Amino acid sequence: MKNITVLGSGCTKCKKTAEIIESIARELSVEVSVTKETSPQVIMSFGVMSTPAVVVDNNLVHSGSIPLREQIINWLE
Amino acid sequence: MFQIFTDFSSWLTYAILGLSSETKLGDAVHFFIEDVSKIFALLIVMIYVIALLRASLNVERVRDYLSRKHRGIGYLMGSSFGAITPFCSCSSIPVFLGFTSAGIPVGITMSFLLTSPLINEVAILLLMSLLGWKFTVLYVFVGMCVGILGGLFLDMIKAERWLQSFAAEALKKGQSNSQTVTQATADGSQRMTIVERHEFAKTEAGEIFGRVWKWVIIGVGLGAALHGFVPDGWIEQHLGDRQWWSVPAAVLLGIPLYSNATGVIPVMESLITNGLPVGTTLAFCMSTVAASFPEFILLKQVMQWRLLATVFVMLLFAFTVVGWIFNAFTPFL
Numbered sequence: 001m002k003n004i005t006v007l008g009s010g011c012t013k014c015k016k017t018a019e020i021i022e023s024i025a026r027e028l029s030v031e032v033s034v035t036k037e038t039s040p041q042v043i044m045s046f047g048v049m050s051t052p053a054v055v056v057d058n059n060l061v062h063s064g065s066i067p068l069r070e071q072i073i074n075w076l077e
Numbered sequence: 078m079f080q081i082f083t084d085f086s087s088w089l090t091y092a093i094l095g096l097s098s099e100t101k102l103g104d105a106v107h108f109f110i111e112d113v114s115k116i117f118a119l120l121i122v123m124i125y126v127i128a129l130l131r132a133s134l135n136v137e138r139v140r141d142y143l144s145r146k147h148r149g150i151g152y153l154m155g156s157s158f159g160a161i162t163p164f165c166s167c168s169s170i171p172v173f174l175g176f177t178s179a180g181i182p183v184g185i186t187m188s189f190l191l192t193s194p195l196i197n198e199v200a201i202l203l204l205m206s207l208l209g210w211k212f213t214v215l216y217v218f219v220g221m222c223v224g225i226l227g228g229l230f231l232d233m234i235k236a237e238r239w240l241q242s243f244a245a246e247a248l249k250k251g252q253s254n255s256q257t258v259t260q261a262t263a264d265g266s267q268r269m270t271i272v273e274r275h276e277f278a279k280t281e282a283g284e285i286f287g288r289v290w291k292w293v294i295i296g297v298g299l300g301a302a303l304h305g306f307v308p309d310g311w312i313e314q315h316l317g318d319r320q321w322w323s324v325p326a327a328v329l330l331g332i333p334l335y336s337n338a339t340g341v342i343p344v345m346e347s348l349i350t351n352g353l354p355v356g357t358t359l360a361f362c363m364s365t366v367a368a369s370f371p372e373f374i375l376l377k378q379v380m381q382w383r384l385l386a387t388v389f390v391m392l393l394f395a396f397t398v399v400g401w402i403f404n405a406f407t408p409f410l
Contacts (some may be wrong), residue, residue, distance in 0.1 A: 008162070009170055009171070009375070039245050040171065043171050044174040044243075048171055049137060049168065049175035049176075050136055050168055050171070051168050054375055057089060074307070
């Protein structure tokens, strides 16, 4: 199972990002756990400045926008 | 080139809606339709064009650039980048920490963050079309001065003493090895193709417009109400520049009113054309845009109360001084 964390200070874009990842995972029936991380300290530890950012299994894969569908599918495979 | 919007509004107000140009209502509706149609058209075209130009600029690049700069011009550069770099205010904490952990002094980071809400492409565009280029230049100049001097002041009083402990540690670490941190995000540095720029600009235009259109309607609506219904000379008489206290009062009034620059500029236009002195108007608007409680509560995550209060008082003081100076010099402009 993949652990996906969405980094962001709770803005609407971050919520949307988490929702989209969850719905695509359901669609592809991939098991994931999506968590939202709002602590500035943790966000800083990944060196992220533009949110929302996405971390898959502890690797930062994306930052600065709501990810595209193709990107998400890529991470889930 | 703006005549077309006046004609369109006249046609809609007088011919279609059948209002008389002699009535207050007709006057207010005409003003509303003209301004809203003009601003909407300008916004969509200009946000797209500007986004095309600055597609490859992002906060990561700014950080890398600023961390290599000498302190002296750092404030000026921080403030300039604050004006032109696109970033959402919900990112201000990560940006603050990102800059800090790259070893950039707190003052320079604050120059960036203070200027950012005051000056942006939408604000400049609205100012140009509603209040003319002279006022626009003035506004940009003052906005940058507040950012630069504010940053300088914070470094002079050694504001980093009052950061939250984890942020202070990040700053110390960053200053001792500023080379390593800046390599964390390298993907922003690739060159963009025309198609990518177009895609970026299209998304930006759609997104910004989607966010600000309602502010334009509210702002212009308030402006139209003032325009049509507040008697001529009333503002001048009661809030004119002879009353020194009107400037600090305007600043205080602006704090609980939170708006972005887009919404407040149409209100500015009608306040000024109704006779409110330029300095008082500027003070009010800057306070509305830059000193807001939601923003300050966010900053609490990285700053101790003392620093937070200092920044707040500093901003209120700065806006008041801006107001007084402009009221004093308006006769000479």
